[in-house]
Amino acid sequence: MLTGVPGEVIPDGAVLVRDGLIEDVGPAADVIGRAAAGTPRVSFPEARILPGLIDVHVHLVFDGGEDPVATLAATGDPALVLDMAARARRLLDVGVTTVRDLGDRNGLAARLRDAVAAGTVPGPRILTAGAPITVTGGHCSFLGGQADGVEQVRALVRRQAEDGVDVIKVMVTGGHLTPEGPSSWELQYGTEEVAAAVEEARRFGLRVAAHVHTREGVEVAVAAGAHTLEHCTFLTEAGPPAGPDADEKLIRTIAEKGVYVCPTFHGGMGALETRFGADVLRPWLEIRRDQHEQGVRLIAGTDAGVTGVGVEQYAEGLRWLGRAGLPADAVIAMATSVAADALDLGGRTGRLRPGLDADLIVVDGDPRADLSVLRHPRLVVARGRFHVPRAGESLPWE
Ligand SMILES: [Zn+2]
Structure with missing residues (x-):
């Protein structure tokens, strides 16, 4: 055992x-x-x-196919919630007993959460962020969580808390899933807006997950007091991260503040390796080993649902953490006890x-x-x- x-x-x-x-x-x-x-x-x-294993970053509304955004747009809520229930069941099949859903539409993940808790539908425990908070026209704005400026961000956090979300998700930078929105290396919010979200969330006892890619985005999220950093790739406009040395001080700050980092390693990485070669992935693996060695608390999440990432590939993400050079014992903790602590569930599971x-x-x-x-x-x-x-x-x- x-x-x-x-x-x-x-x-x-x-x-x-x-x-x-x-x-x-x-x-x-x-x-x-x-x-x-x-x-x-x-x-x-x-x-x-x-x-039971924990996936701290999933999107049950997305199907993990070639174009999840288009598929979602073409699927109405009654069909979508059934698809989501099927994905919840598949997560259970691969041993995932808790997920944190970080981007949902019309509160469907909350309905599924309640059905699973009541025992009417098989699935993992679900924590849901509802629609991610993003700027008008920003990353994943099609999910319905648009807010511009401090006051709108505060108001949206309050509304989501009243709707019964379990966590607040803020899109600090752009992302590749929304081609017409800001790029992954562009900032969507400054420290004031993210800090307002953190402060408002805290009044409801909620934690904040920050979607961040660039060094600048990480600085904003950390200064604002976000609890988990999603992706945290240190991506640059040129692509790969600049390397551990360039960000050493910031990584030390993340470790000292006890902020959790979810690298969103997943089963789709094998296809990337086949297509682009092992050298292309190396810098992305190296920064994780460096973060781990600097004492950053990494947690296991796959971004399941996005392009080419099925929910049933959870263990592949763990294998990639192993490939990055992290000891298996540490990887298992990232998927269980440390992940539970990150989600404020250490007294319940993990x-x-x-x-x-x-x-x-x-x-x-x-x-x-x-x-x-x-x-x-x-x-x-x-x-x-x-x-x-x-x-x-x-x-x-x-
Ligand atoms: Zn995501």
């Missing part, structure tokens, strides 16, 4: 699940000894148990601990030796609900 905390391993471990919660964790002999007589058991002698929600997966083989064993879990338990992903397989209950 890997508890989600690096180095914390329980040989021959067991978890007792009751009423959706983890009631007991420890060596199997002890847990069985403490459990009521006749408690049903299922055992996997050669497998590993670990906490670790195997008594009292937390029963979110866990069972995989064949040791992910510390090979992260790809996380691709196809044998069993997924999400808030105590048992889910068997493999067709035709049933659990060997004793």
Whole structure:
């Protein structure tokens, strides 16, 4: 058993699940000894148990196809919410028991969140940002979250909080998904607007996720007090990041302030490597290793839904973090305990601990030796609900 905390391993471990919660964790002999007589058991002698995986950056409204924006535009809400439910189910199949949706339309992710929580639809726990906050005509403005200037940003945060979002997403720079909007290297908001969003969000107990690409965007988001930096690529107008040395001081500030960084590594990176060669990806991998080595708290998220990134490729993103030179133990924590802390869910999920929600997966083989064993879990338990992903397989209950 890997508890989600690096180095914390329980040989021959067991978890007792009751009423959706983890009631007991420890060596199997002890847990069985403490459990009521006749408690049903299922055992996997050669497998590993670990906490359910967390994808801190998804877009359930996007299909991960060639043109997700056009597909979305052509899909009405009744059909879209069914597509989103299907994607939620596929996330559960690959062991993802919590997602943070960072860009949604018409509050559909919140409806799905509530249906999953009620147990009517299978899926991971969903945190939703609703529509990302962006400037008029800006990155992802078609999702409906336009706000210009401090007052409009404040008002939109308030409205979203009243609508019941779980997190606020601000598009600090442009992005490639919106070709007619500002480019990824262009700033959309200054520190005043982002700080206003952070301040307003805090009044409702919400955290702020900042979409940022450039060094300038990162400076704005960090100065404004954003909690997580999405992408954080240090992209330049010329393309690749300038290299770790150019941004060393800022990276140290990110680490010191405890700001989380989601590199959005994903399964589509294999196709990029095939198409452009390994050299092209190297600078993007190097900055992550550097950020990790400087003490930045990286978290696992895939941007699932955007072009060429399907929700079922979650584990591929983790393998790319491994390819960047990060130790597997650290990568597993980025996908479990550290991700939960980043989402303010450390008291609910991300670790195997008594009292937390029963979110866990069972995989064949040791992910510390090979992260790809996380691709196809044998069993997924999400808030105590048992889910068997493999067709035709049933659990060997004793
Ligand atoms: Zn995104």
